Amino acid sequence: MLQTWRALRHRGVLGINQRNCDLVLRYNDRHLYPLVDDKLLTKERAMASGIRVPELYGVIETEQQISELGALLRPHDDFVIKPAQGAGGDGVLVIKDRFEGLYRTSSGRLLSLDDIEFHVSGILSGIYSLGGHRDRALIEYRVKPDPVFSAISFEGVPDIRVIVLKGYPVLAMLRLPTRQSQGKANLHQGAIGVGVDLASGVTLGGTWHNMKIQRHPDTANPVAGVQLPNWQEFLQLSSTCYELTGLGYLGVDLVLDEQLGPMILELNARPGLNIQIANDVGLMSRVREVERHLAEDALPYGGEIPGQRVHWSQAQFSRPGDEPAVV
Known part of the structure; x- marks a missing residue:
């Protein structure tokens, strides 16, 4: 050895x-x-420097804002939701399209808006963040490989x-x-x-x-x-x-x-x-x-x-x- x-x-x-x-x-x-460590700060700094990053559709910072999530998602058939201070891909939710009023994930699961709101609430509580601190949820463009x-x-x-x-x-x-x-x-x-x-x-x-x-x-x-x-x-x-x-x-x-x-x-x-x-x-x-x-x-x-x-x-x-x- x-x-x-x-x-x-x-x-x-x-x-x-x-x-x-x-x-x-x-x-x-x-x-x-x-x-x-904060993906929102990284994104904002990169955009200010003219560096291309996935477009940011919105940020959910408080439980009260979760009620606005449906309106925020309405223009987008596909998107990604991720914790601002997550690590290792934990807490990342990828929606690739919609089906009969539901949201289809990249793995094929169908989620309701209530399911997505529950996931965002978990992000805000800090269950995916570094150190377990309260966090923000980012909604952004889904990259097409x-x-x-x-x-x-x-x-x-x-x-x-x-x-x-x-x-x-x-x-x-x-x-x-x-x-x-x-x-x-x-x-x-x-x-x-x-x-x-x-x-x-x-x-x-x-x-x-x-x-x-x-x-x-x-x-x-x-x-x-x-x-x-x-x-x-x-x-x-x-x-x-x-x-x-x-x-x-x-x-x-x-x-x-x-x-x-x-x-x-x-x-x-x-x-x-x-x-x-x-x-x-x-x-x-x-x-x-x-x-x-x-x-x-x-x-x-x-x-x-x-x-x-x-x-x-x-x-x-x-x-x-x-x-x-x-x-």
Whole structure:
């Protein structure tokens, strides 16, 4: 066991305690956490900076406002309701259409307005929020995933997680919903994590419940070798989030809408570590490369801009034989 741990450390594989000490505490000031822990603050800040996010239809903040929910939802056949301070996809309700006066969820369940009001009341009570504090419910645009994912995803919306250090993308992962995850792209609920080559935007092998896999369990299609569209824009958006939040270490979650293109979904000041398994790469090895670049290389006054940071990361962390993407 000790030899195994030493081998992992030698490869730069990071555990939770080391992540917290060497990355979260070192690079993230606590007073900045609300900018990412509260999805409403994240959305408002992104919109003010001209960064594309799913459109916000409304916010429910008090029990009294729940009576207005029916009128708020009336113009929309599909939408998403989520807690402003939720985590891990808990409390997210996705409505994809209506049927006979009822609301159909992404998993096919039919809900009444009373059911939705009850769910929103639970959000307000804080049962899904970080720390169990009272929360707000966001109602927003439902992302329609690009057809490129149809063969390797089960319902829901796949997303892309990019780990960013001081504005430099260091690892990326595509998260694919499964039947077990009920269409949600959260690994702890049963979604698949698929590594992505930073230089090319091509998917690598996958991980499911911490096991290495090559095919999606529901579609049986290979998850590797898929070229992600708009890859440069995804990395550019991720890098820009350093200036947006001031956080030196963060996870950026992005989605690809079939009509609207890449959008930022949410940010995370304490991103998980399964991304290392998906990429078969230790996170700390790439962190050290960025730290060395910042300490030793001659950088312009004020540091590099997002485009320069992306270019450096793609050149530094490309897989053998890969070229930077142009899509």
